[in-house]
Amino acid sequence: MSFNQSRQGLIHTLLHYLRAINAENIKEWKIEFTYKPDFVRQFIEPFVYLFPYFLYGFALLGGRYSEHLRSITGISDMVAYTFIGYLFIGFLNTACWAMGFSLRKEQWFGTLETIFVAPVPRWVYVAGMALHSTCHQGLIMLIQAVAIATFFAIVLHMSGIFIALLIVLLMLLGLYGLGIIVAGLTIALKQWWVVSEALSTLIVVVTPIAYPLAVLPFVLRKLSMFLPTTYGIIGVRHFLLGEELAIALPTIFLRLSLILVVWLTFGMIVFLVMDRYGRKRGSLSIY
């Protein structure tokens, strides 16, 4: 086979996989639209869950602004600080729940074996779910951001939006690595949600969502350095709100890039090993 033929074959294969990923995304949208009350709930719930964060803040600070917060972050507005951090929980849901849940959901539908005999690698379905959930969560977060920023008159530095989005993109790729690990574990573990629950809880605690890294105990602060969400939130807060950087910008980019390579590679290895394990053991059809 000539170089040109093999290149054309590769391009053809990639286009096939991309189409399959998009088909998965479209299918999920269509299925979600059929559960209308649940679809609406997903857009309302993030507002409801954000509210207690604000109430805690108001109760502790005696108002919206805090000199202490300014002294450790450079931002005095508790509402702006918290809401930017909170938006990232949506991305965490994409990794731990949507991607992790993707194969198990097909199993519940009864369609897992049907799609697994299609000529695409199995990670394609997880990638399709990642695309869908990123679009879905992105839409929810956009609506949330516009509504909260308008209601509380939060001024975002729009000049930093593109670099903030670049940081989010890198962070997301790292999170996808986490998501594909969870998806792989669901093949082998009966009570897979324990992994999702533990991971998402741990990440929410050690990621600076509603508080700066400085307040975390030493061990947790070190642990947070291995998570893409830490750098994502710090970077985005810096560029959109002007938070003082606890970590230098080049270091953020370097570590995010390293994390995404390590997590994605490790994620794919775990997924492929688990897929093989599932096919050897026959665990796909057990639960």
Add this chain to the structure above:
Amino acid sequence: MVGSGEIVVDGIHKVFKKGKPDEVRAVDGISFTINKGELFGLLGPNGAGKTTLIKCISTLLIPDSGSVKVGGYDIYREPLDVRRHIGVLTGGERSLYWKLNPVENLRYFAALYGVPRKITKERIEYLLDLMGLTDKTRVRVEKLSSGMKQKLSLARVLIHDPPILLVDEPTLGLDPYFARFIRDFVKNELNRKLNKTILLTTHYMDEADDLCERIAFMNRGKIEALDTPERLKQSMPQKQVLEIKCQGTLEREMFSSIEGAASINISHGDGFAYLRLNTDNPEIILGNIIELVRENAKIYSVRVTVPTLEDVFVHLTGASLKDG
């Protein structure tokens, strides 16, 4: 060693829960070859290992040992090529997305199989027309009957026009009308007209007898016999079968002492018990048999007939196809 063919299975084993007390030898050293354009049946009771075998051939499971080639591709080294060349009908009506309509389902699977966009639309129209579902294109699958869902599943399997089909229990749970449609479609359209190579599993003896050119009897993970339906039936040592339809309680042991009676099989259906036993001399043993049956049951009819595949299966394995 097995020769060349469209599906070549050579000495495969699949054991679940290996080394544990509840170890299951689902497939135990099976070999066979299916030729291009052949309609090959795997007949056996529930739990015989038919579905596990189909899953191995379709790359859903990795066998413990042995080799399988499908369309010339190796299931271990070339699983994507294998999947490109097969259509797998398994999982019954749950193999579709119930919240989507038939067109949305088929469009999704066309994308998974890489069917070119420009022919996807006409392919879907063709298949829905072939299945008589053109008036249901916008109806959610959950609102279709079981038979219609199975027809749509068949359309799904054919969306990429595969040369090889693996069809697992295609008529299970369907009413007679749809079961007949599926059988006719598999035999006449897919096999005869489109020359597809088909591996069909079933535990319905009539289905296998009617459809398949060759049949492999599967029981406890092994192939007990493999031949054409006619030759399998001719292989029976006794050439006649005595069948008694009755109501009451019958046990196989009641008839074991009767000389000249073999492969005793008792089945139940429609509120009746059916006693079938193979013999060369029905007129000689009939009196004794009737006497024994009358002790526990009321007789409705007695007939002498020729052996069926069910009788062959009972003769070979001592188990009924309805067991399991």
